[in-house]
Amino acid sequence: MKSLKETYDAMIAAGSLQADPAQEAVLPEFDRIREALLTPVKKGLFRKAPEPPKGLYLWGGVGRGKSMLMDLFVEHLDGIPARRVHFHAFMQEIHSAMHEARKTGVDDAIAPVAADVAASVRLLAFDEMQITDITDAMIVGRLFQALFAAGVVVVTTSNRPPDALYKDGLNRNLFVPFIELIKERMVVHELASPTDYRQDRLAGSQVYFTPVNAHSRDAMDAVWNDLAGGAGEPLILRVKGRDVEIPHYRNGMARARFHALCGAALGPADYLALADAVRVLLLDDIPQLGRTNFNEAKRFVTLIDALYEARVRLICSAAAAPEMLYLEGEGTFEFERTASRLREMQAEGWGVQP
Numbered sequence: 001m002k003s004l005k006e007t008y009d010a011m012i013a014a015g016s017l018q019a020d021p022a023q024e025a026v027l028p029e030f031d032r033i034r035e036a037l038l039t040p041v042k043k044g045l046f047r048k049a050p051e052p053p054k055g056l057y058l059w060g061g062v063g064r065g066k067s068m069l070m071d072l073f074v075e076h077l078d079g080i081p082a083r084r085v086h087f088h089a090f091m092q093e094i095h096s097a098m099h100e101a102r103k104t105g106v107d108d109a110i111a112p113v114a115a116d117v118a119a120s121v122r123l124l125a126f127d128e129m130q131i132t133d134i135t136d137a138m139i140v141g142r143l144f145q146a147l148f149a150a151g152v153v154v155v156t157t158s159n160r161p162p163d164a165l166y167k168d169g170l171n172r173n174l175f176v177p178f179i180e181l182i183k184e185r186m187v188v189h190e191l192a193s194p195t196d197y198r199q200d201r202l203a204g205s206q207v208y209f210t211p212v213n214a215h216s217r218d219a220m221d222a223v224w225n226d227l228a229g230g231a232g233e234p235l236i237l238r239v240k241g242r243d244v245e246i247p248h249y250r251n252g253m254a255r256a257r258f259h260a261l262c263g264a265a266l267g268p269a270d271y272l273a274l275a276d277a278v279r280v281l282l283l284d285d286i287p288q289l290g291r292t293n294f295n296e297a298k299r300f301v302t303l304i305d306a307l308y309e310a311r312v313r314l315i316c317s318a319a320a321a322p323e324m325l326y327l328e329g330e331g332t333f334e335f336e337r338t339a340s341r342l343r344e345m346q347a348e349g350w351g352v353q354p
Contacts, residue, residue, distance in 0.1 A: 001038075001078065002076070003027075003031050004027045004030045004031050004034070004072065004073060004076060005024070005027045005028070005031065007072065007076060008023070008024065008027055008072070018195075020065065020193050020195065022060075022064070022191055022192050022193035022194075023064075023065050023069060023191065023193060026056075026058060026069060026189050026191060027069075029056050029058075029187055029189055030056070030069070030072075030073040030155075032053060033053050033054075033055065033056060033073075033123070033153060033155065034073070034076070034077060034078075034080070036052070036053035037052075037053065037077070037080045037122055037123060037153065038078060038080065052122075052148075052151045052152070052153050053153060054153075054185060054186055054187050055153045055154040055155050055156070055185060055186040055187070056154075056155045056156070056186055056187050056189060057129075057156055057158065057162060057182055057186045057187065057188045057189070058070070058155070058156070058157050058158070058189050058191055059157070059158040059159065059160060059161050059162075059188070059189075059190055059191070060159070060190055060191035060192060060193065061159065061193075062159060062252060062279040063195075063279070064191045064193040064195070065191065065193065066157040066191055067127050067128075067157055067251040067252065068251075069191075070084070070125055070127065070155060070157055071084070073125070073155065074125050077123070080122055080123055081120065081121045081122050081123070082121055082122065082123040082124070082125060083120070083121050083123075083124055083125065084125040084127070085124070085125070085126065085127070086126070086127045086128060086233065086235060086249060087126040087127065087128055087129045087130065087156065088128070088235055088236060088237060088277065089233065089234070089235065089236060090124075090126060091133075091136050091139075091140070091238075092236040092238070092243070094113060094139065094143060095135070095139075095238075097113040097116065098110065098113050098139075101113055110139065110142050110143055110146060111146065113143075114143055114146035114147055114150065115146075115150070117147060117152070118146075118147055118150035118151070118152050121152060122151070122152065122153060123152070123153045123154075123155065124147070124152060124153070124154050124155070125154075125155045125156070126154065126155070126156035126157070127156075127157055127251065127252075128157060128158065128159070128252060128277070129156040129157065129158040129165070130158060130159070130160065130165065130276070130277070131165050131166040131169070131175070132166070132169075132273060132276055132277070133238045133239075134169065134170050134171065135238065135241075136238070137166050137169055137170075137171075137172075137174070137175045137178075138171075138174065138175075140175075140178055141175065141177055141178035141181065144178065144181060144182075144185075145181060148181070148185050154185070154186060156186075159252075159279075161188070161190070162179045162182045162183060162188060163179060165178075165179060205223070206219070207223075207313075207314070207315040207316075207345075207346055208315075208316060208317075208318065208321075208322075208342070208346050209316070209317040209318070210317065210318050210319065210320055210321055211318075211319055211320065212284075212285050212286075212287075212317050212318065212319050216317040217284070217317065219317070220282060220284055220315070220316075220317050223282065223315055224248075224253075224255055224282055227253055227280065228248075228250040228251060228253050228255075229250070229251075231248065231250075232248040232249050232250035232253075232254075232255065233248070233249060233250070234246065234247055234248070234249065235248075235249035235254060235277065235278075237270070237273045237274060237277060239269050239270050239273045240269060244266065244270050244273065244274070246260075246274065246277075246278075247260060249278070252278060252279040252280065253278065253279065253280040253281075253282070254274070254277075254278040254280070254281050254282070255281070255282040255283075255284070256281075256282075256283060256284070257283075257284045257285050258283060258284065258285050258286045258287060258296075258300070259285070259296075261274075261283065261299070261303060262296045262297075262299040262300045262303060263296055266299060267299075267302070268302055268306065271299075271302055271303045271305075271306035271307075272306050272310075274303075274306070275306040275307050275309070275310035275312050276310065278312060279312060279313065280312065280313040280314075280315065281307060281312055281313070281314055281315070282315045282316065283314065283315070283316040283317075284316070284317050285317060285318075286300070286316055286317065286318035286319060286325065287319050288319045288320060288325065288327075289325050289326040289335070290326060290327065290328045290329040291328065291329030291330065292329075294329060294330065294331065297326060297331060297335070298331070300338070301331075301334070301335065301338045304338050304341055304342065304345075305338075305341075307345070308341045308344075308345065311350075313345075313350070314342075314345050322338075322339035322340075322342035322343050323339045323343075325339065326338075326339070
């Protein structure tokens, strides 16, 4: 059985990866977990089951390779029952399962839901753990306690250290025990690579395609396939008790058409939640804006403000250059700031986290 380090070295030799000491430093943690889970459990009437290995909480800046390493780990689990899922999507499933459990009259809906999850996997691999919703914050501690008690091992990536999860959130004191649980049951490892590989891949590349036609759509598809490496899956954001669906999400990158984000009845809270959840957004088919689609234009301005303040990398296709998108009707003067921001967001290196 090849170690993850041997697989990583082979990929470097083949030219599909670039050697990175910070990435290499975390590989023994993945191998530790895999070896423990692959070790046969000796059974006996009076033999106590061994303690499961500690999981891994891998955090660091965007574009450092956290998701790539986790995917590599999951791909080499040699038959260990595991599931790799985005944390937001998993929590949405938990909410739905708890809703169904309550219909049966149970007093504690978390217990049967956690039992069902534990019965199906030995390892859960979460991408992008972050807590922005108070409902999630109140559930996650008891849920993970039940999963850990059932022997489920958790591996997760995050852009934040554990102590920064749900920072400044409502009733955060009730969430702090979950942070301590993470530190107790998972090895916390910072991936402190100096290289942002995502920015490197975008360096010198076009990120604003105009006009909207077959060529620009093909170009957007090529960017998505290069950066995301797959079709992705829907991302469900819970905002003030509502669900906001982003059609395509993978490894911190999201993709949606203009109409899905600006044609729907979304507001500042929705766009702030999106900006907090993703690091790169591909926005397709921005139309010509004006008095005929004034409401959509207003939402677009709000969306760009949220992305700009969060320094989310924007890649888009549009009907015209930023200065030519909004030429008539109420709001043309105010749109000048949006056009300026769209220009600034095209600059090479824009969006690099301070």
